[in-house]
Amino acid sequence: MTATEPVTPMVKAEAVHKRFGRLEVLKGVSLQVDPGEVMCIIGPSGSGKSTFLRCINHLEKIDAGRLSVDGELVGYRQDGDKLYELREREVAAKRAEIGMVFQQFNLFPHMTVLQNIIEAPLKVKRESRSDAVVRARDLLELVGLADKGDSYPRQISGGQQQRVAIARALAMRPKLMLFDEPTSALDPELVGDVLDVMRKLAREGMTMVVVTHEMGFAREAGDSLVFMDGGVIVERGQPREMIRDPQHERTKAFLSKVL
Amino acid sequence: MTAKSSRGTGDLADQGTTGTGATETVSDSTGNGAPEEIRAIPVRHPGRWIAAVIIGLLLAMLVHSLFTNPNWQWGIVKQNLTTSTVIHGIWVTLELTALSMLIGVALGAILAIMRLSPNPVVSGAAWTYVWFFRGTPVLVQIIFWSFLAALYPFPSLGIPFGPEWVTFDANKLIPLFVGALLGLGLNEAAYMSEIVRAGILSVDQGQSEAAQALGMRRLLVLRRIVLPQAMRVIVPPTGNETISMLKTTSLVSIIAVVDLLKAVQNIYGSNYKYIPLLLVASIWYLIMTSVLSVAQYYIERHYARGSARALPPTPFQRLRAVWSRRRRSTGAAL
Numbered sequence: 001m002t003a004t005e006p007v008t009p010m011v012k013a014e015a016v017h018k019r020f021g022r023l024e025v026l027k028g029v030s031l032q033v034d035p036g037e038v039m040c041i042i043g044p045s046g047s048g049k050s051t052f053l054r055c056i057n058h059l060e061k062i063d064a065g066r067l068s069v070d071g072e073l074v075g076y077r078q079d080g081d082k083l084y085e086l087r088e089r090e091v092a093a094k095r096a097e098i099g100m101v102f103q104q105f106n107l108f109p110h111m112t113v114l115q116n117i118i119e120a121p122l123k124v125k126r127e128s129r130s131d132a133v134v135r136a137r138d139l140l141e142l143v144g145l146a147d148k149g150d151s152y153p154r155q156i157s158g159g160q161q162q163r164v165a166i167a168r169a170l171a172m173r174p175k176l177m178l179f180d181e182p183t184s185a186l187d188p189e190l191v192g193d194v195l196d197v198m199r200k201l202a203r204e205g206m207t208m209v210v211v212t213h214e215m216g217f218a219r220e221a222g223d224s225l226v227f228m229d230g231g232v233i234v235e236r237g238q239p240r241e242m243i244r245d246p247q248h249e250r251t252k253a254f255l256s257k258v259l
Numbered sequence: 260m261t262a263k264s265s266r267g268t269g270d271l272a273d274q275g276t277t278g279t280g281a282t283e284t285v286s287d288s289t290g291n292g293a294p295e296e297i298r299a300i301p302v303r304h305p306g307r308w309i310a311a312v313i314i315g316l317l318l319a320m321l322v323h324s325l326f327t328n329p330n331w332q333w334g335i336v337k338q339n340l341t342t343s344t345v346i347h348g349i350w351v352t353l354e355l356t357a358l359s360m361l362i363g364v365a366l367g368a369i370l371a372i373m374r375l376s377p378n379p380v381v382s383g384a385a386w387t388y389v390w391f392f393r394g395t396p397v398l399v400q401i402i403f404w405s406f407l408a409a410l411y412p413f414p415s416l417g418i419p420f421g422p423e424w425v426t427f428d429a430n431k432l433i434p435l436f437v438g439a440l441l442g443l444g445l446n447e448a449a450y451m452s453e454i455v456r457a458g459i460l461s462v463d464q465g466q467s468e469a470a471q472a473l474g475m476r477r478l479l480v481l482r483r484i485v486l487p488q489a490m491r492v493i494v495p496p497t498g499n500e501t502i503s504m505l506k507t508t509s510l511v512s513i514i515a516v517v518d519l520l521k522a523v524q525n526i527y528g529s530n531y532k533y534i535p536l537l538l539v540a541s542i543w544y545l546i547m548t549s550v551l552s553v554a555q556y557y558i559e560r561h562y563a564r565g566s567a568r569a570l571p572p573t574p575f576q577r578l579r580a581v582w583s584r585r586r587r588s589t590g591a592a593l
Contacts, residue, residue, distance in 0.1 A: 057472055088476055096474025106469035110487045110564055120473035123483060152564070165469075172473060 008071040010035045010176050010207045011056060017064035018051055025051045027231040028065065033176075033224075038208045040218035040239065043228035044254060049211045052228070053178050056209065057098045058091050069098065070175060096124050099169030103181040105161040107153040107168070113140070114149035117168045125172065132171070139167035143197045159190030163197055170201075177201065179210040195221075215259055219243055227251045335535040339526060340542065348522025349543055355439060355508040355518060360501050362444025367451025372481065374456055385452065392449035398510050401442030405435055405514040439511035447504060454496045458489030490562040498555030502548045519543055 011033040018026040025048045033039050041049045054060045055067055058075045067074045075091060076083045086094075108116050117139060118132040127135075140146050143163035145156075153161050162182055169177060179198065183191040195217050202208060202221045212218060218225050218239050225239040227248070235248045243259070246252045325331060339345060373385035392400070462485045470480040512521035523536040560573070572580065 059468055059472065092471070092474045092476045094474075095472055098472070100469075100472035102465060102469060102472075104465050106463075106465040108466065108469070108484055108488075110562075119483065120470075120475060123479055124474040168473070 007034060009033060009068075010037070010070055011209065012068045013052075013065065014067075015065035016052065016055060016062050016067050018048070018055060018060060019063050025231055026055070026062070029228070029231070029233055030065075031226060031233060031236065033207060033209060035175075035207050036205045037223045038202045038206075038210065038221055039224045039226060040222040041209065041211045041226045041228060042213065042215070042218065042254070042258070043234075047228040048231040049228045050180050053100075053180050053209060053211050056176075056178055057095050057100055059100075069094070092124070096120070096172055097175050099166075099172060099174035099177040101162070101165050101169055101177070101179045101182045103184050105153070105158070105165045105185070107161055107165055109153050112150050112152055113145070113156070113164050116153070116164060117171045120168070121171050135171060136167070139170050140164075142170075142200070143167045144193065157190060158186045159193045162186065162194045166194070166197055166201075175207065177206055177208045179208065179212065181211050181213070183212065183214055213258060215243060215255075227254065229254070330534065331538070332532060332535040335532050336538050336542075339523070339536060339539050342526075344522045344526060345519065345539060345543070348517055348519040349547075351436075351517060351522075352505065352508050352519040353547070355436075355443060355511060355516075356501065356505045358440055359443035359447055359508070360504055362440070363447025363451045363500070363504070364497065366444070366448035367453075368455050370448060370452035371455035371459060374452065375459060389449045389452055392446050397442065397446045397507065398513065400446050401439055401510055401514060404441040404445075405438030407438065435514055435516050439508075439514060439516045443504065443508060443511070447500065450500060451497070454493055454500070455489070457496075458491075458493035459485055461492045462488045487562070491559075494555070494559050494562055498551065498558070501555075502551050505547055505551065506544060 009032045011031070013029050013031050015028045015030055016026050017024065017028060027048075029048070029052055031039075041052070043049045051060055055062050056069060056074065061075060072094070073083075074094070075086055077086055077090075078084075107113075108119065111119065114133065114136055117136040118129070121127040121132040121135065122129060137146070137149065140149055143166055145160055145163055145167070148156055148160060148164070153164070156164070162185075166182075182198070183194050186194065191214070195214060198208070198210070198217065199221045210217070210222070222239040225237055225242045226233055227235045227242070227246075227250075229250050235242065235246065235251045237247075242251070243255060246255055326333075370385045370388055373381045374389075376382050376385075459481075466484055466488065467480050470484045475483070508518055509520040511518055512524060515521070517525065519540055523540045527533050527536040556573070
């Protein structure tokens, strides 16, 4: 693929709006994530960054604007100038191609680590058990937990749980990974291991959208940095430059608090 | 982790305020091996002794009267405990309990899932069902269904367990048994649906979100992720319902289905030995509920998988552990 050829953006948002009742959480968010790009989104709590992330895999329905993943609208199908809401089956099929990692890990506590990872490949992609298990073992190796396959989530630390959650998402071979504050619920000493796994993924060329407070990660692993506040994108730029020299007053104020 | 760190800061604070005192304790616990064991006179609990004496006395009086008062007529109890009429009645009671709980749990689960459906017609129907069946007495429902069974010949309904009954007893009892079953089962479904719904609601929202994010569909999420976790909340009250059902089945004696209670009623109807025969029924009900309680314990353990770092041992395992420890110690002594 040459540089001049137009690339379909992995995520494209155009004036995305989202309301919860009378509270408008997203007030027109427009951005673009290219394949292989690692975008970090920062911002104070309540700025809408998590909501935006959840819109990308249709865990939240957007109220206005356009949002597409890999060239296809999220949650709708366009036919001529009419929009048709997708059926549950179609929404699920699209979600299967997008990995998501949550702040609270959300591992399935009644399943072992290995079962957590193979569940969706078996039941959604209908892979054979042996294939799924082989892949799961590889992924556990990748996240440094090769010996934890038979543990239950409550028997391992938070950092380990989050790495399992990443492996579980990767088991579906997603084309896009969404991280919703993946290290915010972790003890400081456990954050590093999770970020290491994420760096590894970034190096391997995974397209990632990461909502985070880890400025170090954003600076080193991020290709772009977005600062959101009050439901809009305040500033967007190259992470190093933006962290060193923020242009906007609100960005300056925020960065001075988190750095 | 948090306990450790909070203790750490506590030590710091101690050192700040008391100075040498804190360092002494530290050297005590680390330096000269184990610190001296505490030998203090324990708090006396005279209340416990008084209570034990009073309760022991009452218990002794009860047992004494049970054995010496001839009106209990233990001989007749013993005679009737295992007569064929009673045993047959027990089977009917167990059958009614098992089948009506089966209906109750299956239909209840369906109703709960319907109630949580985004489809308003479906959830409204489930709500109405619960409203109706919870709002009328189960006895009325049993009688109603037994009359309905008399009004309509039932073969078209296709209850799979009907034919087995024929081998047991007279043909004409089928509608009554089915009527009793419907009365108990449909009523139970209303209660079970609320239990199942409570269980489903108790599972963290993040679980179904994570499952959905993996591309799983609603019913798959429910079956594989939510319900197995909900079981921990569903099982205890369901055990409760089963035990309650075992006794509620005695209501069917009113429509002449010969369950355990009706069986003993039939016997004392002819020999007028009311008390000993009611004792026979009570003894059997107690035995059956005890067995169910034990079963419930093990089912609960099964669904506690992954909820605790390690499950506590069962009473049985504890007993075995004590036993093997004792054998080992006596073996060593020998």
